[in-house]
Amino acid sequence: MKILFVGDIFGNVGRRILASRLSSLIAEKGIDVCVGNGENVSGGRGMTKNLFRKLRKYGLNVITGGNHSFSVSDKDYSFMGEPHVLRPMNYPPKNLGHGSTIFTLKDGREIGVINLMGRTFMHESLDCPFRACTEAIDELKEKTKIILIDFHAEASSEKAALAWHIDGLASAVIGTHTHVQTADERILPKGTAFITDAGMTGPDISIIGMKPEGVIKKYLLQTYVRFEPSEEGGMLNGVIIDVDDDSGKAVSITRVFEKITPAGGSDDDE
Ligand SMILES: [Fe+2]
Incomplete structure (x- = not known):
């Protein structure tokens, strides 16, 4: 299974880049499923029901969140109950929404996606992401061997620690939140990208x-x-992960870094 993960989609420019490039990128690279972080899609902070629908229309199958999942004030967050939008699993459980999901491809293959948030230099009162992660993996493993984790965290050490902790139990751990692409993509010894x-x-x-x-x-x-x-300049950042369907282990991970200045104008509603 070939998975495209799109790095934090930021505001009007991020949306216009997806509108102009995502479908052709999916076709060019033979992508089976597309996951992206949408917590900055509304003016850099948060997501709304309209924008959730828009991201789905542009080609994202599962949309993850982070510290800004609930940052747009006075909004209807009922869309968080839909199956393919996530907020970090280690938020207190009474919050709307959920932190993991299973997406079924047209050919019947399934991918589990988990969204977690770090605590270092962030919300230190959140539940332990390490424990939440292994519990979520145990649950999803019943249904699919292919599992991708978006770990939305500030500290590079915390992200690496989680990836090494669950090496071999999931197909990929993708760090998000800093908005700066790192050049350390690799497959860990037991098969987690x-x-x-x-x-x-x-x-x-x-x-x-x-x-x-x-x-x-x-x-x-x-x-x-x-x-x-x-509203100036533009780039599309992400990674493509190729996963062996039978074992759920990663075969390759490749960075995507494209400079794209979208045509002028606005993608209207926030
Ligand atoms: Fe963030």
Whole structure:
């Protein structure tokens, strides 16, 4: 099974890049299933019902989340109950939605997807992602050997520790959140593909998606500054993982890093 994972899709530019490039990339690379992180799709913070539907229409089969899964205020989050949108599994269980799912391809093959969030330099009160991960794998393993994990975390050490901890139990651990693609993709000894961060799909003339002026101002003044999403430049970041259907082990992991400046205009509704 050939899986495309799309790194954090950021705002209007990220959506326009997917609209213009995702379907041709899927065709060119012979992709069977496409997973992407959508927690920044609404102006850089959060996701809405409209945008969830839009990402599905552009070609994503499963959409994962992170620390911004619930960042859009006063919104209807009932879409989080749909099977192919995830929020981190280690949030307190009373939150809407779920942290794992199984997606069935047209040919009947199945992939399990797990979404987790790190605690180091993030929300330290979350449940242990390591325990949550092994429990989720045990559950999904009953149905499929192919399992992909989006570990949304800040610290590279925490992401690597989780990947090594579950090496051989899942097909891939893909780090997200930092918006900077790392060059350390590899297959661990027992067959789990790993990259510390898949990167960002969004405006690259930016500081991790936001206009530089506001971010610099915050560092200089040490006061609250409202960041604005950048509308300049563009790149599509991600990884392609080829997984052996019988064993569930990764055969290869390849980075995708394309510079794409989408045509002008807006992808309208947030
Ligand atoms: Fe994040």
